[in-house]
Amino acid sequence: MARTVKGGSDARRERWKGHREARRAEFVDATIRAVAKHGPDVGMDEIAAEAGVSKPVLYRHFADKSDLYLAVGRRGTDMLMDRLGPAIEKDGPIRDRIRGIVDAYLCVIEENPNLYRFVVRGSFTDRPVEQDVVHEDKALIAANLARILGDYLRAFDMDSGGAEPWAHALVGMVQNAGDWWLDRQSMSRQSLSEYLATIIWHAIDGLLRSANITVDPDVPLPGSVFKTEPTLRLINSSEEA
Amino acid sequence: MARTVKGGSDARRERWKGHREARRAEFVDATIRAVAKHGPDVGMDEIAAEAGVSKPVLYRHFADKSDLYLAVGRRGTDMLMDRLGPAIEKDGPIRDRIRGIVDAYLCVIEENPNLYRFVVRGSFTDRPVEQDVVHEDKALIAANLARILGDYLRAFDMDSGGAEPWAHALVGMVQNAGDWWLDRQSMSRQSLSEYLATIIWHAIDGLLRSANITVDPDVPLPGSVFKTEPTLRLINSSEEA
DNA sequence: ATTAAGTGTTACTTGAGGTAACGGTTACTT
């Protein structure tokens, strides 16, 4: 009998590819609901119950709890990047663009405060830092920002060595201010965006001034200095294999 | 027989006051050593072993694991505040003072990277946010910064509404840049301090310029606008009772 | 018909956090 050879592609093996992804997404949804219902320290039983199945089913799709939470995190990543990408790539006066990016971020956390808090606080100590979604996201955003800033600086023949620290500084700045704002909403989102954009703009402007360059914050930059790569996707090295 | 009345001060009760504190400190030390030895996910048994005692002893001094870790966190807080306080209160040209504060922070995390990482990553999901040491510290520092900035702005008759978001933004900025730097030490501490101080100074300068005020970054501010309260201690509401 | 995937269940194991119950030591109180 012609047995199916070990590495051969049996259609039975392929048939589920899409299904599995859909199922995982379904469980991620359930987890988010369960977190909203029971708070951030839900148990796997409760999550399974919320999904209408029992625990072992969950474990067929996720290696362990932390794997599930990672998937929840990536869901958050997607929501964030979907908004941040366009905001970063948008044309327009620099001052507006800064505010736009900041505001896009604040929008996302404002619209999903529970998910956001869960993902940010719920990092696992038993996983390496590299598998922390928040860390990944921040690194990714910072990397993009660093490239943009670097291009910017080089376009003006300035030292671009500060681009990376600057980028991480900006990311941390917006995130922390956002956290604070989310906890005690003592001002409108617009006001905060405006304040943050002001800081950032002044920092940039100051840097340029120190090199005797003046830029009008309300006039679009010439050229494509600020153009990013069309793809601002998370390069997820653990996705393959 | 005149039994010791229930609320009365029996010297037997007081005799240990200092001792208990010393013992807790000792266990905190042991925990830090244990973390350094076994990584951030040490068990209570290992910590107890490191301290040379068995588990129940630990639990006589700490309500639970998270209480112990809280104490470890406060140890970190103390180290940080001991450096940050003087740096904030120091006189001198504003630009230098900013760099001094930033550098003080970076020094602390540079000197205690393991402790720092443990405290920052090891936040507990089962405790309310208010008991997160990192959150506490950031809030405290931001509050001080906000007051300073507010005074500063008011001294120049400017809108001080942005002081709080600014403060949180600055805290997040320095922290995140510091984290990044600690992970991949791709530049000297001095360079990073310089870069961050530059950003901050430019942001402040820009803000003042927008109100038609110019300040020389290298000249000490007149008066005591920048004077902080002599006490930059953590107000620990859970200490009493 | 066979078989590779998936569906699902109940009942178990495991491990780390935390506790009970015991006995000894010190030095203040009466």
Place this chain on the structure above:
DNA sequence: AAGTAACCGTTACCTCAAGTAACACTTAAT
């Protein structure tokens, strides 16, 4: 001197949530 309030410390246990074993059923490609 007896009593006792605090500590010292141990071994052996409890508990609870994460994760697994073993079982039975469904579907559709071979």
